[in-house]
Amino acid sequence: MATYLLTGGCGFIGSHLAEALLARGHAVRVLDDLSTGKMENLRPGATLVRGDVSDAAAVRAAMEGVDGCFHLAAIASVERGVRELLATHRVNLSGTLAVFDAAAPRRLPVVYASSAAAYGDAGPLPLEETTYPRPLSAYGADKLGCEQHARAAGQVHGLPSCGLRFFNVFGPRQDPKSPYSGVISIFCDRLSRGEGVDVYGDGEQTRDFIFVADVVAALLAAMDKASPEAPVMNVCTGEPTSVRTLAETIASLCGVALDLRSKPARLGEIRHSLGSRARAKAALGLGTPVPLRDGLAATLDWM
């Protein structure tokens, strides 16, 4: 059994990963500043070190005696990256460098969260890891920077790592109240209370929505694939879903009539986002993703 440092373990995805690691008998030490994460998300059995991932000394101390690190802490908001460029950069890129720096002397394996935002408006679809990335936001640029530094740390220090480009993740414990929430948690929250939902543009924009359990499966498998080659993989379903279909599916699960309110299209929004899961499926041995409807039902059950 191993001991893992899990940064961002009080967040949405981190809390599910902590649960899975503990269920497998591992010890979990969480480093989190509780900025968007919550105490109630800290899984029983995990220990919390309250601290900032961009504080190199705090990260070094938290990494004492662990066998590997899952690095999920980030300001996971494109909007905040617009308003607070330097502050988000400090957490999203410098924080990752602090993790690599602390892991490098012992060559501890690091599995870290990248994002589909690194692709920006790259194409053609489906996006493959070999597609040339064209980030459209500071958030996406910083995530791409994490990948480049992972490669450099692998070359220079022999640091083993694996980066996972998550597409649109959803599931229980995703906070619908946050202004940065994903569309699924907002739709589930509103439709389960019989309220209408806003759709920007014609609602035919598509996303690749992946249930959090599939993301956890990828994270767990990636720990064995961390290498100085610093592999990067998409974590997605390869299935496009329009925002309109999403709203219809959630409304049908809630047994309510859909009240869809049309809003003007949002400037700069990507029309379609779709990943290829071929590389991750082969490298991580992932099974069939949870069907969207089942993931939505589980999310609604939690609400």
Ligand code: NAD
């Ligand atoms: P989240 O906001 O729920 O979790 C992030 C956690 O990091 C929170 O607990 C927060 O308190 C913590 N944190 C933030 N800044 C910190 C700091 N300076 N020091 C220590 N802890 C800090 O977000 P999430 O959806 O669980 O995202 C987890 C990771 O996955 C992030 O790296 C995010 O960029 C990435 N990601 C998420 C999605 C998605 O759809 N949710 C998609 C792509 C990538």
